Amino acid sequence: MTDVLRRGRASLAFSFFTQGATFALLVTRIPAIQDRYGVSDALLPVFLAAVPILAGVGSVTTEQLVKRIRPSLLLRWSQPVVMLALLGAGSGGVMAELAVALGVFGLAVGALDASMNMLGVSLQRTYGRSIMLSFHAAYSLGGILGASLAWVGAHWHLALWVSYLPVVAVLLPAALVGSRWYVDGDPAPVEDGAVSGDGGAGGVVFKLLLPLCLVMTFAYIGDSTVSNWSAKYLKDVLGSSEQLATVPYNVYMVTTLVGRAIGDFGVRRFGAVPVVRLGALVAAAGFAVVATAPGAWVGMAGFTLLGLGLCVLVPQTFAAAGRLFPGASDAAIARLNVFNYVGFLVGSPLVGALGDAWSYRGAMSVPMVLVLVTLVYARSFATRSDRYGGGHERPRTADVGRGSNGL
Numbered sequence: 001m002t003d004v005l006r007r008g009r010a011s012l013a014f015s016f017f018t019q020g021a022t023f024a025l026l027v028t029r030i031p032a033i034q035d036r037y038g039v040s041d042a043l044l045p046v047f048l049a050a051v052p053i054l055a056g057v058g059s060v061t062t063e064q065l066v067k068r069i070r071p072s073l074l075l076r077w078s079q080p081v082v083m084l085a086l087l088g089a090g091s092g093g094v095m096a097e098l099a100v101a102l103g104v105f106g107l108a109v110g111a112l113d114a115s116m117n118m119l120g121v122s123l124q125r126t127y128g129r130s131i132m133l134s135f136h137a138a139y140s141l142g143g144i145l146g147a148s149l150a151w152v153g154a155h156w157h158l159a160l161w162v163s164y165l166p167v168v169a170v171l172l173p174a175a176l177v178g179s180r181w182y183v184d185g186d187p188a189p190v191e192d193g194a195v196s197g198d199g200g201a202g203g204v205v206f207k208l209l210l211p212l213c214l215v216m217t218f219a220y221i222g223d224s225t226v227s228n229w230s231a232k233y234l235k236d237v238l239g240s241s242e243q244l245a246t247v248p249y250n251v252y253m254v255t256t257l258v259g260r261a262i263g264d265f266g267v268r269r270f271g272a273v274p275v276v277r278l279g280a281l282v283a284a285a286g287f288a289v290v291a292t293a294p295g296a297w298v299g300m301a302g303f304t305l306l307g308l309g310l311c312v313l314v315p316q317t318f319a320a321a322g323r324l325f326p327g328a329s330d331a332a333i334a335r336l337n338v339f340n341y342v343g344f345l346v347g348s349p350l351v352g353a354l355g356d357a358w359s360y361r362g363a364m365s366v367p368m369v370l371v372l373v374t375l376v377y378a379r380s381f382a383t384r385s386d387r388y389g390g391g392h393e394r395p396r397t398a399d400v401g402r403g404s405n406g407l
C-alpha cells in the first residue's frame with residue numbers, strides 16, 4: 001500500500017508539473033498568438049476572458065461527471081486534450097481555429113484543475129498529513145520551466161508550433177504513462193463534527209463553502225495582479241528599465257515555489273490556520289511595499305514577499321474544502337475551483353481600471369485589503385487536530401481506492 005501511495009503521489013505531482021508548464025507556455029506567449037492571428041487589441045480581452053469562463057463551465061461539469069467517473073480517469077484524458085489544444089493554438093492559421101483551440105483549452109483545463117485537486121485532497125487525507133502544497137510546488141516548477149521555454153522561443157523568434165511541439169511531444173506521453181499510477185480515494189466517513197451537508201446526506205452546503213470561495217477569489221485577484229501588472233508597474237510607476245521590468249514575475253514564481261516546497265512542513269508543525277494567517281499577512285505586507293516603494297528594487301522586494309505569502313492560500317483552500325465536506329469532497333472542490341477563474345477574471349481588469357481612474361499605487365492597496373479579509377475566515381482552515389488539540393491525523397488506508405489502471 002505504501003508503494004501504491006508513493007507512485008500515486010509522484011504521478012500526480014508530475015501532472016501538476018505538466019499543467020504548470022502548459023499553462024505558462026500559453027499565457028507568456030499571448031503577444032505572439034495575437035500577432036499570428038491578427039487579433040486586435042479590442043478583441044484580445046474577449047479571447048482571454050473566454051478561457052476562464054469556459055474553464056468554470058468545465059469545472060462545474062466535472063462536479064457532475066465525478067458522480068459516475070473516477071477523477072483519475074477525467075484527469076488522464078483531460079490533460080492530453082489541454083496539451084493538444086495548446087498545440088492547436090500555436091499551429092492554426094485563421095482566427096476561427098484560434099477560437100476553437102482556446103475554447104477546447106478552457107473547457108478541458110477546468111476539468112483538469114478540478115480533478116487534479118480532487119486527487120490531491122484524497123491523497124492528503126489518506127496520508128494523514130499535509131502534502132497538498134507539494135503538488136502546487138510542482139505546478140510552480142512547471143510554470144518556471146514553461147516561462148523559460150517561452151523566453152527561449154521568443155528570443156530565437158521561433159514559430160509558436162515549433163516552441164510548443166517538443167514540449168507536447170515529451171510531456172504528453174509521459175503524463176499518459178504516469179496516469180497508470182493515479183490513486184483515487186473513497187469519500188471519507190463523516191465524523192468528529194465535520195459537515196455532512198444537506199440533511200446529513202453528504203452534500204455540499206454552499207453557505208458553509210462560501211468563506212473558502214471568497215479566499216480563493218481574493219488569492220487569485222492577488223496572483224493575477226502580479227502576473228498582469230508587475231512589469232508595467234515596475235516600468236511605468238517605479239521607473240525601471242524594460243529589461244528589469246521582466247524580473248518581478250520570475251522572482252514571484254521562484255518564491256512561490258520555495259514557499260510551497262516548505263509549506264507542508266509548516267502546516268504539519270503549526271497547523272493550517274497559523275500558516276494561512278501568516279501567508280495572508282506576508283502577502284498584504286508585499287502589496288504594501290509595492291504600493292509605497294520609492295524605486296524598482298524596493299518594489300522587487302515587495303513582489304518577493306507576495307510570492308511567499310500568496311503561495312500557501314490556494315492549496316490550503318482546496319485542502320480545507322476536503323476537510324469541511326469529507327463525504328462530498330469532490331463536489332466541494334469542483335465548486336471551489338470555479339472561484340479560481342472568478343478571481344482571474346476580476347483581478348486584472350479591476351487593477352487596470354483603478355490604475356487608470358485613480359493611480360496604480362492606489363490600485364495595489366485593493367488586493368492588499370482583499371487578501372487581509374482571509375484573516376476573518378482563517379478558522380475555516382482548521383483541521384481536526386486544530387479544533388480538538390493534540391495529535392496528527394492518522395493515515396486512512398481504507399480510503400485508498402483502486403489505481404486508475406484498475407478502472
